[in-house]
Amino acid sequence: MNTAAQSLTVLVTGASGGIGRAIAELLAARGHRLLLQGRDEKRLQQLCESLPGEAEHRVLVADLLDPDARQGLVQACRQQAGGVDVLINNAGVSTFALLADTRDDELVRILNTNLLAPMALTRDLMPVLQNSRRAAVINIGSAFGHIGHPGFSVYGASKSGLHGFTEALRREVADSGVRVHYLAPRAVDTAFNSDSVNALNRSLGNKSDSPQRVALACLNLLEGSGSRRRFIGWPERLFIKVNAIFPALVDSALAKKLPVIREYAQQNFPDLKGETP
Ligand SMILES: NC(=O)c1ccc[n+]([C@@H]2O[C@H](COP(=O)([O-])OP(=O)(O)OC[C@H]3O[C@@H](n4cnc5c(N)ncnc54)[C@H](OP(=O)(O)O)[C@@H]3O)[C@@H](O)[C@H]2O)c1
Numbered sequence: 696m697n698t699a700a701q702s703l704t705v706l707v708t709g710a711s712g713g714i715g716r717a718i719a720e721l722l723a724a725r726g727h728r729l730l731l732q733g734r735d736e737k738r739l740q741q742l743c744e745s746l747p748g749e750a751e752h753r754v755l756v757a758d759l760l761d762p763d764a765r766q767g768l769v770q771a772c773r774q775q776a777g778g779v780d781v782l783i784n785n786a787g788v789s790t791f792a793l794l795a796d797t798r799d800d801e802l803v804r805i806l807n808t809n810l811l812a813p814m815a816l817t818r819d820l821m822p823v824l825q826n827s828r829r830a831a832v833i834n835i836g837s838a839f840g841h842i843g844h845p846g847f848s849v850y851g852a853s854k855s856g857l858h859g860f861t862e863a864l865r866r867e868v869a870d871s872g873v874r875v876h877y878l879a880p881r882a883v884d885t886a887f888n889s890d891s892v893n894a895l896n897r898s899l900g901n902k903s904d905s906p907q908r909v910a911l912a913c914l915n916l917l918e919g920s921g922s923r924r925r926f927i928g929w930p931e932r933l934f935i936k937v938n939a940i941f942p943a944l945v946d947s948a949l950a951k952k953l954p955v956i957r958e959y960a961q962q963n964f965p966d967l968k969g970e971t972p
Pocket residue numbers: 708709710711712713714715732733734735757758759760784785786787788808835836837838879880881882883884885886887888
């Protein structure tokens with residue numbers, strides 16, 4: 696348990712989900728104070744009541760896609776005694792579909808949730824964070840933001856954008872004392888992944904991690920020094936480097952897997968099966 700002097704107040708978005716919950720549990724066990732954000736009040740309340748130091752934590756219900764709700768969240772953070780030290784932009788949504796099967800409203804939902812909402816929330820919370828001498832932002836990305844993968848073009852674009860945002864912001868606030876981290880997991884065992892994604896991962900032999908492993912990586916970022924960029928999982932870390940230097944190698948490796956990926960991606964769209972060339 697941390698001493699009160701080391702205790703941080705941490706806003707975790709998407710705290711009701713698999714990774715958010717694991718982060719909240721680990722940070723609460725270390726003596727930090729959690730502001731638990733999500734849309735499902737009942738699940739957040741149950742989580743809050745299960746955490747060590749229950750009375751210290753707060754539930755903040757807000758739909759991040761609603762600008763007024765986001766403002767309400769920022770206002771609630773401003774009113775916290777002692778302010779807010781850390782923002783963990785963890786809330787996110789995914790889709791596993793070929794681009795041809797993705798409607799406009801789905802494009803908007805994914806990009807707004809995974810990219811625009813964390814950007815707007817970070818901007819609006821920055822003045823609050825800058826009052827802390829231990830301020831940090833952690834953006835939860837994805838390996839798919841660095842290895843463009845068939846079936847995840849929209850999700851990958853949102854996480855790639857989040858990485859670009861994080862890198863630029865880190866440099867923009869470098870003289871402010873706010874640390875800006877980026878953490879990219881590979882597949883994680885949560886309800887985030889649909890049955891077809893899990894089946895694809897099994898078929899391709901892709902490994903997945905527990906949400907606790909992601910939470911530990913998050914804690915290491917908070918307890919370490921400087922601003923960091925972390926990728927979780929081996930050989931994914933190697934593939935990300937190979938993809939950056941020799942993308943044609945990854946193009947041909949994924950081309951061999953394309954029929955299998957297409958098959959699983961179209962499981963959710965049986966009416967369209969076979970229409971994609
Ligand atoms: N699981 C993986 O395989 C994996 C791999 C790499 C990266 N990631 C990233 O890790 C993060 C967490 O994923 P997870 O596996 O924990 O997913 P999850 O279990 O599905 O949880 C997602 C969380 O995001 C919240 N959320 C979604 N849309 C929201 C909105 N409009 N407003 C407020 N909250 C919203 C959900 O809240 P509600 O309860 O209200 O729905 C939920 O708490 C995501 O950013 C994801 O991209 C996941």
